[in-house]
Amino acid sequence: MELRTKISNYYENNRRKNEEIHERRVEEVYKKIPEMREIDALIKNIGIKAAIYQIKNPDSDKTIKDSQEIYNLKQKKDEILTKNGYPKDYLEEIYTCSDCHDTGVFNGKKCHCMQKLIVEELYDMSSISYMLEKENFDTFDLNVFSEKTYEKFGLSPRENMRGILTIARNFINTFDEKNDVNLIFWGPTGQGKTFLLNCIAKEIIKTDAIVIYQTAYEILKTIEDRKFRNEKTEKYNLFFEADLLIVDDLGIEMTNAFTNSEIFNIINTRLLRGKKTLISTNLSPKELSITYTDRVFSRVFQKFVPVRFFGPDLRWQEEK
Ligand SMILES: [Zn+2]
Structure with missing residues (x-):
């Protein structure tokens, strides 16, 4: 089904559903408190009469008295509802x-609810929601990180992670500020980078912001589909428009001059618009600068706070 049709169906269904609930409530209350029906009829009657009167006598101020009366009746309705235990x-x-x-x-x-809907439809948010149910701050366990101090860093992976959690919390708490804080998580696989991205995504989604969470591979696929297959650009445009773009697993496998310049165009444009981006990568800043030799690279990555992950591969630990 086309996106446009899906969206209009969504709103139509919502309106119909809500109307049904509303009608059911009215019937229920009328049945229980017959006086309510009379008051409603009265309000309606005054309203209609006032409207007709207003048309015939545009200069009259009688309507003020009418609205006062309607106001009083509505107050009375509120009282009756409360007395009968209804909100x-x-x-x-x-x-x-x-x-x-x-x-x-x-x-x-476009209302934020529609933006959200578009994102959910275009990015198959159902699989992402599933991940966010499993991986979030409630399920994050500091104890899985080793307490053994790494001489090279002068601290243990657990201490390091404690610091990273503070950075992540700070990112979430100041998300609405135009403070140019973007994060790049880097370090080998199996250090909890993706887990932490999920934690942050879940918190930001809660605030009703538009969050797009994609692997770098998926983003590049969308870019290529648009370029070579002439696919719709809505999905592509949202990379620029989302409040938060999360690029997971930025690597070297799929890079070429075209995709490099595209991905950095997205990130750079977001920076210029003050929109935030999170990136995770297995590459070190040095490897990144070799892979993405583009001049834009150095300019772009100056605006990212590098957050380093280290420690034993957690994926192996879990199997113990
Ligand atoms: Zn809305």
Whole structure:
């Protein structure tokens, strides 16, 4: 199904579902408290009469009295609802998104709920959500990291990880600030880089921000599909527009002049727009600079805080 159709179905279903719930609630309350039906009828009646009167006598100020009366009746409704154990807003219209009232448009722009929906559809967020359920700060265990001090670094992987957690928390807490803080996690495989990316992704997604989480391979595939197969560009454009772009596992396998310049164009544009990016890689900064010789590279990576991971490969430990 086309994305556009999927989206419009989504909003239509939401509106219908919410309307049904609303109608059911009204019926339920009318049945239990017949007085409510009378009050509603009264409110409606005053409203209609006032509207007609207003058209016939545009200069009259009688409507002020009418609105006062309606206001009083609504107060009375609230009281009755509360007295019967219902929340005050029980009979109000229901919206899944209180900003756009389930239209998808807010302040003349795509509402955040629609942006989120597009991302979920385009990036198969279901598999990502599954990962985020398993790997998040609640399941993060510092104890899996070795306590053995590494002479080269003067600290143990566990101490190092404690520091990294502080950096990660700080990144999350200041995410909305335009502070130019982007992180690049680097170090060998099996050090918990991806796990930590998942932890951060989960926290940022909670704030309703648009997060795109992709491996570098998937990003490059999208770039190539767009270039060589003329596929739709929406998916590509979101690399630039997402509030947070997470590039997992940036390596050397798939690099060529075209993909290099594309991936750095994305990161550089995001930097210029003050949008944040997280990267993980098995390459050292030195290897990165050799692989991506582009002049843009050095400029781009100056804006990233390098966060180094080291220690024994955790994937082997788990099998013990
Ligand atoms: Zn909305």
